[in-house]
Amino acid sequence: VIGNDEQAISKLPGSVAVIEKEALALKQPLSTQDALKAVPGIVIREEEGYGFIPNIGMRGLNPNRSQKLLVLEDGVPVAPGLFLANESYYSPRIERMQSIEVLKGAAGLRYGPTTIGGVINYKTKDPQDGVKLSAKTGSHGYGLLGIDAGGVSESADTIAGISVVTSRGDGFRHNGFDMTDLVLKGGKQINENQWLSAKFTHYANDVNTSYVGLRKNEYRNNPDKNPAPNDYFITDRQSFDINHEWHISSAIKLNTLMYWTQLSRDFWRRDVQSKDANGTVFRSCDSSLTASQYCMTGRNRDFEMMGVDSRLFIAHNSFGLKNETEIGVRLHSDHLSNQTVRSKTDPNARSGTLTGNVTEKADGLALYAQNRFELSPQLAVTPGLRIEDYQQKLKNELNGNNGQTSNTELMPGLGLTWQVVPQAQVFAGAFKGFSPAMTATAISSDGVDQQLDAERSINYEIGLRGAMQKLSYEATVFHMDFANQIINQSLSGATDMANAGKTLNQGLEFALAYDIGSGWQIDGNGTYVATAEFKNAALGPKGNRLPYAPELTANLNIGYKVGELKLNLGAYHVSSQYADAANTVIETDDGTKGKIAAYTVFNLNANYTFDKHLSLFASVRNLANKNYIASRNPDGIFPGVERNLEIGGSYKF
Helix, strand or coil: CCCCCCCCHHHCCCCEEEECHHHHHHHCCCCHHHHHHHCCCEEECCCCCCCCCCCEEECCCCCHHHCCCEEEECCEECCCECCCECCCCCCCCHHHEEEEEEECHHHHHHCCCCCCCCEEEEEECCCCCEEEEEEEEECCCEEEEEEEEEEECCCCCEEEEEEEEEEEECCCCCCCEEEEEEEEEEEEEEECCEEEEEEEEEEEEEECCCCECECHHHHHHCCCCCCCCCCEEEEEEEEEEEEEEEEEECCEEEEEEEEEEEEEEEEEEECEEEEECCEEEECCCCCCCCCCCCCEEEEEEEEEEEEEEEEEEEEECHHHCEEEEEEEEEEEEEEEEEEEEEECCCCCCCCCEEEEEEEEEEEEEEEEEEEEEECCCCEEEEEEEEEEEEEEEEEECCCCCEEEEEEEEEEEEEEEEEEEECCEEEEEEEEEEEECCCHHHHECCCCCECCCCCEEEEEEEEEEEEEECCEEEEEEEEEEEEEECEEECCCCCCCCEEECCCEEEEEEEEEEEEEEECCEEEEEEEEEEEEEEECCCCCCCCCCECCCCCCEEEEEEEEEEECCEEEEEEEEEECCECCCCCCCCCCCCCCCCCCECCEEEEEEEEEEECCCCEEEEEEEECCCCCCCEEECCCECEEECCCCEEEEEEEEEC
């Protein structure tokens, strides 16, 4: 989504970060969200430890289910329903990525919806000739096997490959998982000017995790306990996309992307009877249940998403200036079957009585245009406009009640880049941010339009980036003024959203890297969210800090290379944060409220390349075995990942 030429980043009027494959190979992150800790502006909220259910926040916005930003894979939306619920129930596996792109500010206006925080794009590995085998093993019974196989024709006009990863483990809190990920990817040059590519993915994962966390005394006495051993998060996902690139002339290019995704997410959870400081008591599956009570509930959702996104790029010299115009149109459709299945007899049930059955649909049309005016070789201005028109429908299949709502949003933006000197560029931007309200809260189960306002903000940023000799840097000041920020109010994290009214997020983020010499290098980033507060009393008391908005997040790495050996010592720091809008300081017995203390985690990585075939690596995460609380959401304390060791290697034939 950034572009491939050397000037691609310098043309974008917003903060940009790219995690290259060399950094991924050295640090061997547990997940895509683990890798994103290296990006300024991002805060991660751990849940089950391996990033299967990602919680990614940006610039003080709540990371819950990554709802405040747009996540893409090769330009295709990852969330199962853009206009139904922008929740990331699935995260692409880091093992098949070659890089990660992050756009913030006006640069992200080209995509939508839900780009208030920014845009993250995971770029999958291109097929290469040969076969590569990978293996990992580590603490808590962790094991991974992977194979990448591909081929390129002699004329280089045809390419194809397969990537398979299977991984199992006991989990950091006795919450085991069994995951398989498959990708088929290929492309064909049709003629001198056209290229057609396609990709198919399959993902399946059973994770023994729950919304239920530890209670106050449970965490102190047994922090690695699994408080809900019967609860399972079961995911099955398929996707298919076709990408066509047509160079109509040297100055005109047309890109068209067609995509389809199907995701099943079954979340089976024991019903809670009571909870106190010492733990959670679940309802017994026996005759003690009343007529209206159940002991096991499946909250099972089947999503289907499809769309086509076409973009025309034109380079021209209108108005006596160099211009780069981008015009885009996207048609998008979402469908969700949301069923609740409950059992009275089996604590491990996967079937039962159907007590809820709701169908949700959404259709959207997006139009987008921007033009980059190059006023001089140093100065460029980029105005843009995005229009999102969408309709949402909901039907209760049990009683026939149904309803619908619709909305049209105009999102203008203006960006600027100014190459002050070869070593420094100023960028600035202003744009309207927007995120649609969830269908299940915009329309009640009785089919009534709840008049829940969409999330809207006016965002500004100004920054400086560049490089000089051995130093590269970027620093950005941001201001996000919300007319209405939507805040989650439920333990489920999905079904009870509220209009929080006016809120304000503003602060500073920076990133720098310096080549010290003699094999030593240092790089780091930091985000200082000076303000993340409620501006009126619509939900949280005026002046209170927004939940899960730490004031400071920082990442520092010291690297050393000698021969083919690469070492990296990293430190990741998150300052204290609140878990609720009331800014509760004293911890409650159930662990859901209370100030979360600051923590710093150290990681050590080593990578050795023997030759072009064989490489080995080792990682020790949380080197000091820091015991810390990562989250109190959805329902209780979720500890951070304890110290763990991982070793592995790859061999390419």
